[in-house]
Amino acid sequence: MNIIDKIEQAQKSNHIAYSFEYFPPKTELGFANLIDRLGRMAQLEPEFISCTWGAGGSTHDRTLELCTTAQSLYGLDTLMHLTCTNMEKAKIDEALEQAQKAGIRNILALRGDPPRGHEYWTPVDSEFQHAIDLVKYIRKHYGDTFCIGVAGYPEGHIDCPDKEQDMQYLKEKVDAGADFVMTQLFYDVDACVTWMQKCRAYGIQVPIVPGIMPIPTYQSFRRMINLCNVKVPDNIMSDLDAIKGDDQKVKEYGVNLAVKMIQRLHKEAGICNFHISTLNLERSTRLILEALHLHKENGLHVNKVSPWAPIHDPAKAELWDEFPNGRYGDSRSPAYGENTYSSGQILPTSQAILKWGEPETEQDIAQLFINYINGQVKSLPWCEEALHTESETIRQRLTDINQRGYWTVSSQPAVNGASSQDKIYGWGPKNGYVYQKAFIEFFVSDQQVAELLIRLGKDDSITYYATNQKGDFSTNVSDAEAQNAVTWGVFPGKEIIQPTIIEKASFEAWKDEAFGLWTEWEEQYAPNSPSQKVLKEIGDSYWLVNVVHNDFQKPDVLFDVMLS
Incomplete structure (x- = not known):
């Protein structure tokens, strides 16, 4: 179903609803184990899941397979990310046609990052230079077939230093037909609340879903905030610096921080929908839901048997890859290749x-x-x-x-x-x-x-x-x-x-x-x-x-x- 209905229902009933984000692992065994992990996490009953889309359609087949498997095997509604600036029009048409055929009814329309050196870069197809072009294209050719989400940036887009202009771009995407806004990861709740207030004042009235990323490890956290240009409050950075040598404490701190962020946003800003970036790991997500008293003990029981045999004992499967350090983790892990924000540096x-x-x-x-x-x-x-x-x-x-x-x-x-x-x-x-x-x-x-x-x-x-x-x-x-x-x-x-x-x-x-x-x-x-x-x-x-x-x-x- 179109997930905007679920998002609006949660907002009307004023209860916290949650969804999960995943990415296609880089290896065959990692993907097989993600399918198995997805089955366990389906029992947490997320409203929907999303799956990221690699630059230029590099994960095209895997993204579609992950979405269709989640729907057919586990009964989950899915939100498929789709980027456009490094995609030929024919590839975009193919992706949308395949999504429609597979029963995927929700698209997160994104520009996608241009290659580094973008001063000398031109889009693959001049028809698709910004996310708004993709939103307009989907609405023109598919009408209301798809529920469309777009990205919002509480601290401003890295390529748009003018925050007023960035707000105008977001308003234009919504006016072009976007049903909801999903934010980039952030850790400054005050900045996010202020930004959402400005959105409303600007006339952006569609639901806004904050993206919440539990801290996986100290090093990966530092990498992500640097690459995404995310500002971290001094007190949070100081807390993490004091425990950076203890991965267990960092994870526990990340869970507690995510819980506090969700509670504040719900209480102070009336936000009810939250999208948790799982990084394909499961324990932190479950602990967040338990702390919020949202863990559904008698939730969905998946009776179907996964066609992929798990690599590890299911009783231990939640924990075996909880400490991914460095690029050389276990290639069997669903979290292998977690640096989806890329390892390099985006510089003009x-x-x-x-x-x-x-x-x-x-x-x-x-x-x-x-x-x-x-x-x-x-x-x-x-x-x-x-x-x-x-x-x-x-x-x-x-x-x-x-x-x-x-x-x-x-x-x-x-x-x-x-x-x-x-x-x-x-x-x-x-x-x-x-x-x-x-x-x-x-x-x-x-x-x-x-x-x-x-x-x-x-x-x-x-x-x-x-x-x-x-x-x-x-x-x-x-x-x-x-x-x-x-x-x-x-x-x-x-x-x-x-x-x-x-x-x-x-x-x-x-x-x-x-x-x-x-x-x-x-x-x-x-x-x-x-x-x-x-x-x-x-x-x-x-x-x-x-x-x-x-x-x-x-x-x-x-x-x-x-x-x-």
Whole structure:
């Protein structure tokens, strides 16, 4: 059914209603396990679920499959996200036709992010340059077939510094036929309430559904707020900084914060509908509903058996991937690939030049990587924040490695039983111990890679994966399904937790994004400029290599081998 009816009914009855957002995982097993998780979360009886849409329709098939499965298998109403600026008209028509055929009756109409370097970018189809174009198109060709939602930005859109203009754009989307507004994530309730009041004063009278995102981990929280340009009140940031080494406390804080936000918005602004961004995890969502006394103990019981067998014991399924740290989580997890806000940085060319200059040679690029290691450059396209404190112990080795032509984008030192409360290495619940294998990931030229892999292959304790943009691939791991835990923790009363796993599936999934960032960096410079040319040449020819030294009791060996 059209979800606007549910949204309006909740508002009329003045009771809190909730819905869940999911994204298509990057791997087959992750998707299969999400379907299984979706069945359990259906028992929480959300009013509807939504599923995100990858840039340019990159998750087209998976998004449609997730929506149709949720409807047919679990009886859930679905809201399908749809972006338009990187989509040809034929693809938009195909998506809408398939949605209609599948019984999907709700669309969240979005512009979608242009590629980085948007000063030199033009839409794929000139008919679709803004979300309003998609709203008008759907209304013109489908009438009232679809209920349409649009995005609202309580703190202003990142590409529209003029908040009055941004409000005008939202009013125009509503006037064009949008049924409701769904907000971007936020953590400043006062700012959101003020913004909603301005919406009403501006004549925007359709329901507004706040987007609530429970904090998953400290690092992913920092990444998301930076990339989405979300302001966080000082007291919240201070609270999180004080507990950032304890993932359990961060999660608990995130649940409590989400509960307080919902309660305030309901009490002070009369808001009754809330859309929870689950990041494909389930426990935090359930705990939020329990704290709000909305957990339906005798809710929907799903009698149908999922065609996908769960990877883990269902009794433990809620917890097994609750601590996703870093890009190398378990590729079987429904939350694998959770950085749906992308890993790179959206910068206009002027800011890219200010941050990274105008490199013209490979030596210029190498110096940028070295300057990042030494703190003179605060970020790189693959690394949003400065080098983590734990890398201080290997900073000089990383500098030496980069000077040899191995441009590092990820690394960690070996750790043998540090306290989980250690200020540098600690994570997870208190009174535990954490371990790490040394690993390093880097780009290297095609002239250097062959000799390097031969050298690495001589040490039985080293495993590696290597690939380039063309898809050439090399590894010394004989088992294609092997999962190598490179970070793990032992905690009181818990099973061993392995938040960082390196495997072929996750490496290949990351490879596409890693090389895509070369292209996006390249597009931040004018076509045919020296900077654009050198970045393209490097992206086309360099290899991405991931190396693990599996003897975590020998912390220096990996770096000795790299520098030998």
